Amino acid sequence: MGKIKSMEMVNITKKFPGVIANDNVNLKVESGEILALLGENGAGKTTLMNILYGLYHPNSGKILINDREIKINSPQTALELGIGMVHQHFMLVPSLTVTENVALGIKFKHKFSMDLDKVAKKIKLLSDQHNLNIEPELSISDLSVGERQKVEIIKALYFNANILVLDEPTAALTPQETDNLIKWLRSVIKEGMGVIFITHKLNEVMEVSDRVEVLRNGKNVFSTQTSKTNIDQLARNMAGREVKLATAKRKNKFGETIIELEDVWAKNERGLDALRGINLKIRKGEIMGIAGVSGNGQKELAEALTGLQKIYKGDIKFKGESIANKSVQSIIDRGMGFVPEDRLHMGTVPGFKVKENLILKDYLRRPFSKIFLLDRSYINEYCKSTVDEYNVKCPNINTPTHALSGGNIQKVILSRELKRKPDALIASYPIRGVDIAAVQYIHEKLLDARDNEMAILLITEELDELFNLSDRIAVIYEGKILDVIETAEADKSKLGLLMAGVKED
Amino acid sequence: MKDNLKEILFNIIVLLIAFFIALFLGSIILLIAGVNPLVAYQAMIIRPFSSIYGLSEALVRSIPLMMVGIGISIAFRSKMINIGGEGQIQLGAVAAGATALAIPGIPKVIAIPLVILAGFTVGGIWGGIAGWMKAKLSVNEVLSTVMLNYIAFQIYLYLIRGPLIDPSELAWGTGVPQTARMPDSTIFARLIQGQRIHSGIFLAIIIAILVYFLLWRTTFGFRLRAVGEEPKAANYAGVKVDKYLILAMVLSGGMAGIAGSIEVIGVHHRVLEGLSANYGFSGIVVALFGRLHPIGVIPASFFFGLLLIGAEMMQRAVNIPSALVISIQGLVILAVVSSNLILENPKYRKKFLGFFLKN
Numbered sequence: 015m016g017k018i019k020s021m022e023m024v025n026i027t028k029k030f031p032g033v034i035a036n037d038n039v040n041l042k043v044e045s046g047e048i049l050a051l052l053g054e055n056g057a058g059k060t061t062l063m064n065i066l067y068g069l070y071h072p073n074s075g076k077i078l079i080n081d082r083e084i085k086i087n088s089p090q091t092a093l094e095l096g097i098g099m100v101h102q103h104f105m106l107v108p109s110l111t112v113t114e115n116v117a118l119g120i121k122f123k124h125k126f127s128m129d130l131d132k133v134a135k136k137i138k139l140l141s142d143q144h145n146l147n148i149e150p151e152l153s154i155s156d157l158s159v160g161e162r163q164k165v166e167i168i169k170a171l172y173f174n175a176n177i178l179v180l181d182e183p184t185a186a187l188t189p190q191e192t193d194n195l196i197k198w199l200r201s202v203i204k205e206g207m208g209v210i211f212i213t214h215k216l217n218e219v220m221e222v223s224d225r226v227e228v229l230r231n232g233k234n235v236f237s238t239q240t241s242k243t244n245i246d247q248l249a250r251n252m253a254g255r256e257v258k259l260a261t262a263k264r265k266n267k268f269g270e271t272i273i274e275l276e277d278v279w280a281k282n283e284r285g286l287d288a289l290r291g292i293n294l295k296i297r298k299g300e301i302m303g304i305a306g307v308s309g310n311g312q313k314e315l316a317e318a319l320t321g322l323q324k325i326y327k328g329d330i331k332f333k334g335e336s337i338a339n340k341s342v343q344s345i346i347d348r349g350m351g352f353v354p355e356d357r358l359h360m361g362t363v364p365g366f367k368v369k370e371n372l373i374l375k376d377y378l379r380r381p382f383s384k385i386f387l388l389d390r391s392y393i394n395e396y397c398k399s400t401v402d403e404y405n406v407k408c409p410n411i412n413t414p415t416h417a418l419s420g421g422n423i424q425k426v427i428l429s430r431e432l433k434r435k436p437d438a439l440i441a442s443y444p445i446r447g448v449d450i451a452a453v454q455y456i457h458e459k460l461l462d463a464r465d466n467e468m469a470i471l472l473i474t475e476e477l478d479e480l481f482n483l484s485d486r487i488a489v490i491y492e493g494k495i496l497d498v499i500e501t502a503e504a505d506k507s508k509l510g511l512l513m514a515g516v517k518e519d
Numbered sequence: 520m521k522d523n524l525k526e527i528l529f530n531i532i533v534l535l536i537a538f539f540i541a542l543f544l545g546s547i548i549l550l551i552a553g554v555n556p557l558v559a560y561q562a563m564i565i566r567p568f569s570s571i572y573g574l575s576e577a578l579v580r581s582i583p584l585m586m587v588g589i590g591i592s593i594a595f596r597s598k599m600i601n602i603g604g605e606g607q608i609q610l611g612a613v614a615a616g617a618t619a620l621a622i623p624g625i626p627k628v629i630a631i632p633l634v635i636l637a638g639f640t641v642g643g644i645w646g647g648i649a650g651w652m653k654a655k656l657s658v659n660e661v662l663s664t665v666m667l668n669y670i671a672f673q674i675y676l677y678l679i680r681g682p683l684i685d686p687s688e689l690a691w692g693t694g695v696p697q698t699a700r701m702p703d704s705t706i707f708a709r710l711i712q713g714q715r716i717h718s719g720i721f722l723a724i725i726i727a728i729l730v731y732f733l734l735w736r737t738t739f740g741f742r743l744r745a746v747g748e749e750p751k752a753a754n755y756a757g758v759k760v761d762k763y764l765i766l767a768m769v770l771s772g773g774m775a776g777i778a779g780s781i782e783v784i785g786v787h788h789r790v791l792e793g794l795s796a797n798y799g800f801s802g803i804v805v806a807l808f809g810r811l812h813p814i815g816v817i818p819a820s821f822f823f824g825l826l827l828i829g830a831e832m833m834q835r836a837v838n839i840p841s842a843l844v845i846s847i848q849g850l851v852i853l854a855v856v857s858s859n860l861i862l863e864n865p866k867y868r869k870k871f872l873g874f875f876l877k878n
Binding site: 031320322341342343346352354356359360361362363364365366370374375377378383386387388390 | 736737738739741744745748749751752753754755756757758759866
C-alpha cells in the first residue's frame, strides 16, 4: 500500500464491561496536518488510539485509509500500513541499545540471525535526515527522556510511518524540548506526515495543531480549525462547563520561616549525589514552587523533608528544630504534610479501602483509636463527611482505593493531608495526569491552605501551575537550587533556560 | 449484606464444583486400581458423618490445621509466605512438653496457659528468625523457613531421643523416642467419653476470632496489613516496615507453636515422633482454602479434617494402597486451590456471579 493520504475512523464504538469508552466516535486526519485530540482523563482518547493501533478491536465502526476500509488486527498491521505510535509510557527496553530496540519490532528474514548493522545504518540515516541526533549504539538507559522519545519516533519512522500518533508527548519534557518537538512536528507535516497529537494541555493545542477534535465521555463534542477557537472555548468543551483556574492573589507580607534547608546533601538509591548542597527557606503562608525537569533531585528533596530520605550533610530545620534524619512518624507528628509523587503506591495503600487510606496518618490518635482499638463508627462518620467535603467520587468509603481514578485518589491524599492542618505541606506533582476539573479543585485547595498560613513546597514541571500558584519559584538543577525568583518578576523563557541548567549572570 | 451472602454462596458453589471434578478424576485412579469408586467415595464422604468417631477424629485433625492456617493468614497479610509450619509446630510441641513436665501439680488454670505460652514463644522465635532475616538481610522467607524446618526437626529429634526421653523407656530398654506422659494438670479435657476430641477446639476457635479482631480492629493490625499491602505507603505513613515484617512472622510461627502445644496436651499427651503429621504444610492449603482469612480458616480446617479422616476410612473400606489415597487427596486439594483462579479473577467472578445473581 502506498502513502496514506487520509485516515478516517467512522462511528467507532468500544464497550468495556460497565462503560462505553467510545460511543460512535468519528475522527479524520490527512497527510500534512496536525490534529490535536483533546479530552480529560477517561474521555476515550487513548482507547480510540489503541483501536487505531490494533491493540483493541471496536464493537462497531470502521477505519478507512485512503477511503478504503481496512481491518487493523494488531500493531504489526498498523505499522505495515504506516501508522506509528509513540506511547505516553515509552515502550523501550532500557538495557538494550537504540538499534536493538528498533530491531525488536522487525521481522527478519532469518529466524536466528539479524543484520543489526543494517538497522543501525538506517537509524543513523533517519536521525540525520530529521536532525534528531540519536546515536544508534547508545543504551536507552543512558538517554534522557526527550531522547528516548526521539527513539520512539525513529522506531515509527523506521517502518515508514506516515501517520504518527503521539500520546501526551510533552508530559515529561522541558519547555525547550517541547518547543523543539513542536518545531519538528511542524516540519515533518510539510513532507506529508499526518500527526495525531493527544493532550490535555490547551496551550499546546493552540501552538501545534491545525485542527482540534474534543472528546468528552467517549463522544465527539467539538471539532474545529484551531485558528477559529481559543483556550476558553476548548476548556469549556473539554470539561462540559465553565472552567476558571485559580491563581494566587499576590501578597507581600509573609510569616516567619517555617522550613529551612542548609547545605543539604543526599545520595539517591544508586549511591549518587542527588542533592548537592541545597539552601532554601520557606515562609509561612507562602507557596514556594520548585521548577525543574524531573530527576534533578526533586524526589530526594521532598523525601528528605519528610524523613523518607537520609541526608549525609547539612541540616533541615522545621519550625526552628532540626528534623534531619528524624523518623517519618516524628516528622508527621511535628506537622509536616506530604502529597507524594507516586500517589498510588506511596500516597495510598492501593489495596486498602478508601476509608483506610483516609486515616492512614490518623489511626493512631484519638478519637480514631483508643489505646489500640480502632473506633469504627467514628472512622466511618469521619470518612463519609470527608469524602463529601472534598468531593471524592467513589461508590462508597469501602471501595478499594486502586479502583478510583487518578484525580480522585489525589483528592483522598489531599484531604487526608490538609485535614490534619499541618504547618507545612510538600506537594509533588499534585496535578500530574489528573483532569482539568480536578486540577481546578486541587489548586483551589492549595491556595486556601496558603491563605490560611500554611507553608507549601510545590514541586511541578508545569510552568502554568508554577506561575498561577507560587509566590516564589526556585529552580532545581542537578541537585542544586540555581536561583530563587519572585514569581511576579519571572518570565517563562528565562525559567526554561534555568531548568536546562543555563544560568546567565 | 444480601449481596455478601450471595457472594459466599457463589464461593461455596464454585468450590463444590471443583471438588466434584477432583472426585471424577480420582475415580479414574480408583477404577485402574480395580475399586468401585462409588463404594470408595461413599466411605470417604459419608462415613465420617455416620459415626461419632468419624466426626470426632475430623475435628481432632482440624485443630492443628486451624492454628497453622491462622498463622499462615497472618504472615500472608504482611505478604510473607511461611513454609516453616512443620518446624514451628515441632519446636512449639517440645517447648510445651518440657514446660508441662517441669510444672507438675500446678492448678490447671495456670498450667495450661503456661504450656500454651511456651509453645507460642518458641514457635514465634523460630518464625521470627525468618522474619528478621527477611527484614534485615533480605533473605527470602520461603528459603529460610524451609531450611529452618530441617534444623528444627533435628533439634526436635535430639531432644525427644536425648534429654527429654521418657526415663521409663530407658529403664525398660525399649528406647521409643518420646517424652514421659504429661502431668494430668496440663492436659486438655476430652469432650466425649472414649473419643479423642478435646477442649483445645474452643481455644483454636477463640484464637481465630481474636486474630480477626487483631488484624481488622486494632492499630497493630492496621499497620501490619498496610506493610503487607504496600510497604512504600506504610513507610510513608510512618510505620516501621521491618519491625512489622518480623512481628508478623513471630505471630505466624507462634500460632504453629500453639498447634504443637495443643497436639501434645490435647491428643498425644506426650511429645513423640511424627507429631507434626505434615500439618505445617497442609495448613498452608487450609489457609489458602480459607481465603487467607482467620475466620475463613475455621470452616476450611473442618473440611480438611473431614478429608483426612475420610481418606483413612476409604483406605480401610476398599483396601487400596495408601499412596492412592494420598493422590486422591492431592487431586482434591489441587482442584480446590485452582478454583481460586475463578474465585479471584474479577472477570470470571463478575460473569459467573452475574449469571448466578439473575437466578
